[in-house]
Amino acid sequence: MANVSLRQVRKSFGATEVIHGIDIEIGNGEFAVIVGPSGCGKSTLLRMIAGLEAVTAGEVAIGDRVVNDLEPKERDVAMVFQNYGLYPHMTAFQNISYALRIARRPKAEIRERVERVARILGIEDLLARKPSQLSGGQRQRVAMGRAIIREPDVFLFDEPLSNLDARLRSQMRVEIKRLHDDLKATSIFVTHDQVEAMTMADRLVVMNQGVVEQTGTPRQVYRRPGSTYVASFIGAPAMNLLPATLSGDGGAVEGRGMERIALPHDAGPGRSGRRVMLGIRPEHLAVVPGDGAGLLSARLLYAEDLGASRLLHCSHRRRRVDCPHAGRDRGPPGRYIAPGDGPGKPAPLRCR
Ligand SMILES: Nc1ncnc2c1ncn2[C@@H]1O[C@H](COP(=O)(O)OP(=O)(O)O)[C@@H](O)[C@H]1O
Numbered sequence: 001m002a003n004v005s006l007r008q009v010r011k012s013f014g015a016t017e018v019i020h021g022i023d024i025e026i027g028n029g030e031f032a033v034i035v036g037p038s039g040c041g042k043s044t045l046l047r048m049i050a051g052l053e054a055v056t057a058g059e060v061a062i063g064d065r066v067v068n069d070l071e072p073k074e075r076d077v078a079m080v081f082q083n084y085g086l087y088p089h090m091t092a093f094q095n096i097s098y099a100l101r102i103a104r105r106p107k108a109e110i111r112e113r114v115e116r117v118a119r120i121l122g123i124e125d126l127l128a129r130k131p132s133q134l135s136g137g138q139r140q141r142v143a144m145g146r147a148i149i150r151e152p153d154v155f156l157f158d159e160p161l162s163n164l165d166a167r168l169r170s171q172m173r174v175e176i177k178r179l180h181d182d183l184k185a186t187s188i189f190v191t192h193d194q195v196e197a198m199t200m201a202d203r204l205v206v207m208n209q210g211v212v213e214q215t216g217t218p219r220q221v222y223r224r225p226g227s228t229y230v231a232s233f234i235g236a237p238a239m240n241l242l243p244a245t246l247s248g249d250g251g252a253v254e255g256r257g258m259e260r261i262a263l264p265h266d267a268g269p270g271r272s273g274r275r276v277m278l279g280i281r282p283e284h285l286a287v288v289p290g291d292g293a294g295l296l297s298a299r300l301l302y303a304e305d306l307g308a309s310r311l312l313h314c315s316h317r318r319r320r321v322d323c324p325h326a327g328r329d330r331g332p333p334g335r336y337i338a339p340g341d342g343p344g345k346p347a348p349l350r351c352r
């Protein structure tokens with residue numbers, strides 16, 4: 001078991017720097033998820049930890065060793081890839097046991113360890129099959145088996161679920177987390193999928209264009225996004241972001257089509273008249289019949305039926321505002337106003 005530290009890590013390809021000095025501390029046994037859009041540098045970062053890519057500047061440490069100059073096999077890490085990376089001509093058994101066979105472990109030990117790993121992953125019956133005879137989910141399990149059998153200090157996952165269909169993906173999320181609860185190895189999981197990130201992470205690292213935007217527990221990042229980028233990237237449907245002006249002692253905001261919405265006490269004071277970006281999670285907006293002050297007016301564009309509820313897609317001064325609406329009944333337009341304005345309470349939205 002080992003902690004992983006990145007200290008001012010940079011990476012350039014030729015003259016182009018793609019990782020701009022990243023610091024991350026991942027504790028022993030922690031499940032960290034690095035999340036960010038495609039091209040932000042997640043794979044490059046992971047490959048530098050694995051030793052598959054050289055570090056241009058800075059330090060990568062695993063446990064108390066700086067590993068910059070160590071070969072991948074000397075680092076005690078195992079990596080699971082999006083495209084599985086299985087040898088097509090080998091059976092599942094041969095794929096899983098590959099590292100042990102290279103290390104010339106005794107046959108009996110190899111068989112025993114493969115069977116144990118196969119039991120953990122529920123693939124005992126598939127060991128004689130080649131990758132072409134396995135489904136996507138089964139291939140991904142074999143790929144994980146190949147990583148687990150090495151009993152590494154650190155697991156690295158590079159978007160391992162991206163090729164699976166939605167249902168299997170949510171099932172594998174749970175399985176990987178349960179596996180982590182059993183093995184307790186330090187794990188770094190990279191994904192562009194913010195739902196995967198929110199549901200799996202002990203610690204979330206939000207990346208954007210080669211830098212870390214924010215680190216924290218999923219709850220901290222969700223409740224207190226450190227930037228509008230993080231606010232709009234984490235959470236589905238995305239947080240509503242609306243330009244507004246601080247009013248009074250800075251405890252409220254106002255704007256065109258927005259009548260004095262009180263801010264949570266911990267939102268931080270500001271000068272009256274200052275231009276701000278107001279972020280409201282969709283679930284903190286509600287639409288109810290009635291009339292009153294303190295409204296956000298919005299025009300209903302489209303109501304999306306999600307079965308148990310509806311998601312109202314609205315427009316507020318050319319900005320998108322999403323708002324859930326419990327139940328299927330939308331009722332007549334123009335009669336919807338939400339009550340309350342404090343933290344945890346729904347903010348007001350009037351639909352036209
Ligand atoms: N071998 C390489 N040579 C040149 N540029 C690369 C190489 N690998 C990655 N890049 C660039 O580095 C950036 C980050 O890529 P990558 O780490 O694959 O992002 P992500 O995994 O987040 O999608 C991209 O702009 C990509 O084009």
Ligand SMILES: [Mg+2]
Pocket residue numbers: 042043044
């Ligand atoms: Mg990638």
